[in-house]
Amino acid sequence: MGITEDRGQRTEEEGLEQVLGNSVLLTKLDEIIGWGRKYSFFLYPFITACCGMEFMSLAGPRYDLDRFGSALPRFSPRQADLLMVVGTISHKQAPILVKVYNQMTEPKWVFSFGVCATSGGFYDNYATVQGIDTLIPVDVYVPGCPPRPEMVIDGLLRLQQKVAKERWSDWPRGEAPVTKKI
Amino acid sequence: MSDLAKNLHTEHMVINMGPSHPVTHGTVKFLVTLDGETIVDFDVEIGYLHRGFEKMCENSTWEQVFPYTDRLNYLSPIINNVGYALAVEKLIGIDTPERCKYVRVIVSELSRLADHLTNVAASGLELGAFTAFLYFVEARDLIWDLLESVCGARLTSNYVRIGGLKNDLPDGFKEQTKEVFKRCRELWIDVDKLLTKNRIFIDRLKDVGIMPPDEAIAWGFTGPCLRASGVPYDVRKAQPYLVYDQIDFEIPIGEKGDNFDRYLVRMEEINQSMRIVEQALDKLPDGPINVDMPEYRWQSKDDIYTKIESLIFHFKTVTGGIRVPPGEVYFPVEGANGEVGFYLVSDGSGKPYKCRVRPPCFPLTAAMPRMVKGALIADIVPTFDMIHMIGGECDR
Amino acid sequence: MESITLKKLKERFPDSIMETHSFRGDDTAIVKKEDIFKICEFLRDDNELLYNFMMDLTAVDYYGKESRFEVVYHLYSLKYNMRIRIKVPVPESDCTIDSIIPIWICADWFEREAYDLYGIIFKGHPNLKRILLYEEFEGHPLRKDYPVRGRQPLIGPKN
Numbered sequence: 001m002g003i004t005e006d007r008g009q010r011t012e013e014e015g016l017e018q019v020l021g022n023s024v025l026l027t028k029l030d031e032i033i034g035w036g037r038k039y040s041f042f043l044y045p046f047i048t049a050c051c052g053m054e055f056m057s058l059a060g061p062r063y064d065l066d067r068f069g070s071a072l073p074r075f076s077p078r079q080a081d082l083l084m085v086v087g088t089i090s091h092k093q094a095p096i097l098v099k100v101y102n103q104m105t106e107p108k109w110v111f112s113f114g115v116c117a118t119s120g121g122f123y124d125n126y127a128t129v130q131g132i133d134t135l136i137p138v139d140v141y142v143p144g145c146p147p148r149p150e151m152v153i154d155g156l157l158r159l160q161q162k163v164a165k166e167r168w169s170d171w172p173r174g175e176a177p178v179t180k181k182i
Numbered sequence: 183m184s185d186l187a188k189n190l191h192t193e194h195m196v197i198n199m200g201p202s203h204p205v206t207h208g209t210v211k212f213l214v215t216l217d218g219e220t221i222v223d224f225d226v227e228i229g230y231l232h233r234g235f236e237k238m239c240e241n242s243t244w245e246q247v248f249p250y251t252d253r254l255n256y257l258s259p260i261i262n263n264v265g266y267a268l269a270v271e272k273l274i275g276i277d278t279p280e281r282c283k284y285v286r287v288i289v290s291e292l293s294r295l296a297d298h299l300t301n302v303a304a305s306g307l308e309l310g311a312f313t314a315f316l317y318f319v320e321a322r323d324l325i326w327d328l329l330e331s332v333c334g335a336r337l338t339s340n341y342v343r344i345g346g347l348k349n350d351l352p353d354g355f356k357e358q359t360k361e362v363f364k365r366c367r368e369l370w371i372d373v374d375k376l377l378t379k380n381r382i383f384i385d386r387l388k389d390v391g392i393m394p395p396d397e398a399i400a401w402g403f404t405g406p407c408l409r410a411s412g413v414p415y416d417v418r419k420a421q422p423y424l425v426y427d428q429i430d431f432e433i434p435i436g437e438k439g440d441n442f443d444r445y446l447v448r449m450e451e452i453n454q455s456m457r458i459v460e461q462a463l464d465k466l467p468d469g470p471i472n473v474d475m476p477e478y479r480w481q482s483k484d485d486i487y488t489k490i491e492s493l494i495f496h497f498k499t500v501t502g503g504i505r506v507p508p509g510e511v512y513f514p515v516e517g518a519n520g521e522v523g524f525y526l527v528s529d530g531s532g533k534p535y536k537c538r539v540r541p542p543c544f545p546l547t548a549a550m551p552r553m554v555k556g557a558l559i560a561d562i563v564p565t566f567d568m569i570h571m572i573g574g575e576c577d578r
Numbered sequence: 579m580e581s582i583t584l585k586k587l588k589e590r591f592p593d594s595i596m597e598t599h600s601f602r603g604d605d606t607a608i609v610k611k612e613d614i615f616k617i618c619e620f621l622r623d624d625n626e627l628l629y630n631f632m633m634d635l636t637a638v639d640y641y642g643k644e645s646r647f648e649v650v651y652h653l654y655s656l657k658y659n660m661r662i663r664i665k666v667p668v669p670e671s672d673c674t675i676d677s678i679i680p681i682w683i684c685a686d687w688f689e690r691e692a693y694d695l696y697g698i699i700f701k702g703h704p705n706l707k708r709i710l711l712y713e714e715f716e717g718h719p720l721r722k723d724y725p726v727r728g729r730q731p732l733i734g735p736k737n
């Protein structure tokens with residue numbers, strides 16, 4: 001299981017941060033906001049393939065994602081802040097994934113569920129994207145084909161840890177790097 | 183009043199549903215043209231999960247194809263495994279031992295159970311019956327526990343091998359199955375009470391998506407959807423494979439071919455599958471599970487370590503894959519969605535020259551426009567649920 | 579013993595049937611592509627055959643052979659519980675064949691798929707466009723000369 005730590009550097013500092021700097025006030029505020037955020041993920045399940053069946057189990061009575069404060073799937077990207085990419089992303093699907101990502105409001109996190117989303121898995125051919133991180137930034141990678149629910153929960157807990165540590169200056173992230181301008 | 187009706191002109195509206203939409207629980211896009219709430223035109227676009235199944239198979243050895251077949255209909259992977267194994271065995275011309283056949287029947291039916299349970303659960307969820315979803319997901323998790331104890335994986339099992347199986351059933355499997363089925367039956371009764379006589383559920387499903395039998399045949403329907411239209415075609419009965427001819431079971435058929443019939447057929451098939459598993463477990467004979475042909479199926483570990491021929495064959499099959507004689511076959515099995523047929527072409531090398539699967543939900547999805555045109559927009563959801571399109575199988 | 583289907587086909591279309599065999603019990607007839615429509619119609623409508631299901635339609639690429647492609651039909655007769663496979667060689671120079679949608683409507687998507695993945699043109703098809711891949715895709719991936727990793731992304735890098 002891997003977590004990407006770096007978020008890319010922001011070039012200019014603005015607003016509140018410029019005035020207050022890294023003062024006690026701001027770090028405490030960061031902590032409170034992080035604490036709040038980590039228990040209230042609104043997830044958008046971008047389900048495409050077999051991993052989705054495991055996702056159903058996760059939402060089901062036995063594994064119950066509700067316990068971790070991330071039970072409420074939002075089916076509109078504009079209301080969600082955790083993008084769960086569940087399953088294989090084909091090249092036909094890729095523009096849609098990027099679009100959904102761009103529509104989400106900040107702050108937002110991306111969860112790569114299963115080995116197909118992470119690296120293309122064993123579909124190394126003309127049709128599939130070799131990992132969604134070639135398209136959008138990813139926060140947590142959970143391998144497995146499909147990953148066991150325990151593993152997903154572990155990944156979710158790690159994401160919570162990561163979110164709790166985030167600073168004011170980490171946002172916004174901006175559009176996905178591959179976005180096509182029309 | 184008549185004046186008003188004349189002057190009140192409506193414009194057609196085009197709505198795009200999908201490809202990432204909560205009810206298209208795969209990835210499919212509908213282009214719906216609406217007049218008010220009535221569907222005037224309907225177009226389906228598939229292919230969002232095309233992962234190059236055939237191309238991958240052509241570049242794998244015969245044994246390596248199994249994991250890819252798992253991910254076709256990922257709700258009942260073992261049926262695909264069995265279908266592919268049977269097709270290759272037909273091509274080679276081998277017959278597996280009796281015990282192997284029974285075990286294959288048992289695991290196939292468990293898979294079918296999981297598939298139908300998921301179908302009803304997901305339909306319930308999408309039509310607002312969340313409790314039914316929770317109940318059947320619990321039942322499915324129990325079935326998956328059974329499968330996990332057999333093959334080590336919950337979902338993508340990769341259990342069947344050419345000329346045999348990966349391993350035998352674990353100890354105490356029969357007792358465990360008994361307990362699981364007891365709980366499943368309780369859950370089945372609960373869901374039956376919740377849905378089958380539920381006014382809302384009936385109103386959403388009844389008389390929606392009707393398919394008369396002759397049209398269903400022309401559109402290439404198979405499986406529960408065909409049987410709901412009243413055509414009693416089931417590969418397990420029509421051309422029995424494995425040991426289905428020695429097992430007593432019935433195939434439920436519907437009357438009208440609407441969505442409610444499809445739901446009822448699936449619910450009844452859940453019961454029948456449990457019956458089949460129980461009978462097969464009772465009749466399960468002793469004996470080997472693999473064919474005694476070292477050029478196709480590895481011998482046991484003991485043999486490999488102590489006998490030189492076994493070692494040589496093991497080395498050859500592991501490094502180069504098995505050799506399948508040139509030729510072509512088509513082998514159909516009854517998948518959870520309909521006839522899953524494998525069409526294999528071999529050129530005598532270690533890889534399939536062509537490995538084609540007949541996807542049962544491909545023609546079903548193709549008939550979506552026929553079923554929903556003229557209906558209301560809300561009818562798309564139950565119809566699509568009952569078609570039970572599986573992306574991995576439809577798009578491959 | 580030869581099955582009734584093959585016998586009747588040979589009697590009725592002596593010139594169009596190029597070859598028949600029953601390898602592993604699968605009755606197969608290789609027919610000329612000009613007559614595919616007539617043959618399919620006969621198979622569906624003859625009272626002793628009644629092949630009412632078109633189960634599968636696909637193509638095979640025999641790269642390097644004289645007639646490169648082969649379109650393969652699998653039919654099933656519900657009444658008599660029989661199956662037959664019809665194979666039609668299609669050369670690369672004239673990569674077309676008649677559409678059979680008027681006989682079995684479900685051939686629609688199957689033909690589109692064969693066009694998409696193999697590039698075989700079905701004459702008379704009302705809506706012959708790509709089905710599994712996207713319009714921007716060039717080439718036909720299941721042809722043997724298409725590279726396995728010939729990716730053509732719509733967005734993002736070509737890794």
Ligand code: SF4
Pocket residue numbers: 049050051052086087088113114115116117121144145146147253338
């Ligand atoms: S990781 Fe495995 S289970 Fe998940 S979508 Fe990919 S192939 Fe399917």
